Amino acid sequence: xxxxxxxxxxxxMDTGPPSLLYSVKQVELAVRSHLDELLRxxxxxxxxxxxxxxxxxxxxxxxxxxxxxxxxxxxxxxxLLKVLQRRELISRTRDPDNRRQVRLRLTEAGAALLDHYGPxxxxxEELMLTEMDAGDRESLADLLNRCRASLTRGPRL
Amino acid sequence: xxxxxxxxxxxxMDTGPPSLLYSVKQVELAVRSHLDELLRxxxxxxxxxxxxxxxxxxxxxxxxxxxxxxxxxxxxxxxLLKVLQRRELISRTRDPDNRRQVRLRLTEAGAALLDHYGPxxxxxEELMLTEMDAGDRESLADLLNRCRASLTRGPRL
DNA sequence: CCAATTTCAGGTGTACTGAAATAA
DNA sequence: CTTATTTCAGTATACCTGAAATTG
Numbered sequence: 001x002x003x004x005x006x007x008x009x010x011x012x013m014d015t016g017p018p019s020l021l022y023s024v025k026q027v028e029l030a031v032r033s034h035l036d037e038l039l040r041x042x043x044x045x046x047x048x049x050x051x052x053x054x055x056x057x058x059x060x061x062x063x064x065x066x067x068x069x070x071x072x073x074x075x076x077x078x079x080l081l082k083v084l085q086r087r088e089l090i091s092r093t094r095d096p097d098n099r100r101q102v103r104l105r106l107t108e109a110g111a112a113l114l115d116h117y118g119p120x121x122x123x124x125e126e127l128m129l130t131e132m133d134a135g136d137r138e139s140l141a142d143l144l145n146r147c148r149a150s151l152t153r154g155p156r157l
Numbered sequence: 158x159x160x161x162x163x164x165x166x167x168x169x170m171d172t173g174p175p176s177l178l179y180s181v182k183q184v185e186l187a188v189r190s191h192l193d194e195l196l197r198x199x200x201x202x203x204x205x206x207x208x209x210x211x212x213x214x215x216x217x218x219x220x221x222x223x224x225x226x227x228x229x230x231x232x233x234x235x236x237l238l239k240v241l242q243r244r245e246l247i248s249r250t251r252d253p254d255n256r257r258q259v260r261l262r263l264t265e266a267g268a269a270l271l272d273h274y275g276p277x278x279x280x281x282e283e284l285m286l287t288e289m290d291a292g293d294r295e296s297l298a299d300l301l302n303r304c305r306a307s308l309t310r311g312p313r314l
Numbered sequence: 315c316c317a318a319t320t321t322c323a324g325g326t327g328t329a330c331t332g333a334a335a336t337a338a
Numbered sequence: 339c340t341t342a343t344t345t346c347a348g349t350a351t352a353c354c355t356g357a358a359a360t361t362g
Contacts, residue, residue: 021282023301028185030308033228071190076329100343125178130307143297144180150287151187233353257319257361
């Protein structure tokens with residue numbers, strides 16, 4: 001820890017480039033910031049919106065499945081869903097074949113909310129991808145998917 | 158265990174591929190999950206660790222600058238820093254030239270913590286980038302940086 | 315006075331651990 | 339009995355709005 005701390009105020013203590021871990025985080029923070037603002041009138045957060053889109057694509061998931069998909073505990077996911085259910089954006093029904101599980105689905109109001117904000121969210125994605133051609137976009141999607149796969153393969157999950 | 162592998166072929170409500178916005182979020186969630194686990198013994202969260210690394214690279218930032226860097230309000234950043242200061246991982250000193258501002262710096266304990274966890278964090282990054290060659294990594298870094306730039310140029314911030 | 319930074323007060327959302335109830 | 343899912347209770351953190359104090 002014998003690092004030199006010379007400048008008091010005009011700092012320039014660069015210790016190499018920010019990591020890719022950090023770059024991912026930065027993009028996610030920027031996206032969330034825009035998304036939260038965009039969704040403000042709806043009263044739901046970026047995270048809640050994300051959960052709705054997952055349910056839209058994969059209707060009938062259980063709380064536990066959704067939690068694993070988002071790398072959080074089932075309790076954390078249950079908290080989030082409580083808010084969405086209170087606003088009647090999702091419905092919960094016991095699975096008759098496996099009465100432990102609760103199947104989640106969008107209500108009509110939930111689907112309507114996604115319809116309403118879909119265009120603005122797509123414009124946000126378009127803003128992020130400004131000046132990227134089709135090849136760049138494909139590369140980005142591919143690289144991100146490989147990151148996700150590598151992180152979920154080995155340990156944990 | 159084979160009985161629960163019912164596939165959404167029946168539901169068939171696929172509404173296109175997940176967006177790139179979602180892919181970014183997924184990678185970030187996976188990273189945070191690993192990072193939180195890895196940092197557990199230290200008692201600090203992935204978010205707090207990230208703030209420490211930013212201060213390591215750019216010593217002497219103010220709360221407001223750090224907040225803008227992370228796309229949150231100064232109040233939210235102050236909350237986070239309160240925890241780090243309580244554990245004496247950072248120090249706060251009034252800027253003599255501008256007595257409104259408070260300059261933030263790592264303490265020796267803060268730097269030691271980064272030193273201690275640095276190798277494990279780099280291994281995590283390596284896990285994420287498994288099987289990506291140097292060209293892929295460069296592409297990913299470039300594409301993410303362009304995303305960040307596009308999101309911060311136009312409106313907001 | 316105006317603008318930027320920080321802080322205080324308060325409220326909600328996010329996420330965890332631990333533990334219990336239920337059912338396959 | 340064992341395991342998976344869900345829920346309850348409690349706690350720490352993250353993030354916001356609004357307002358006040360300070361300084362440039």
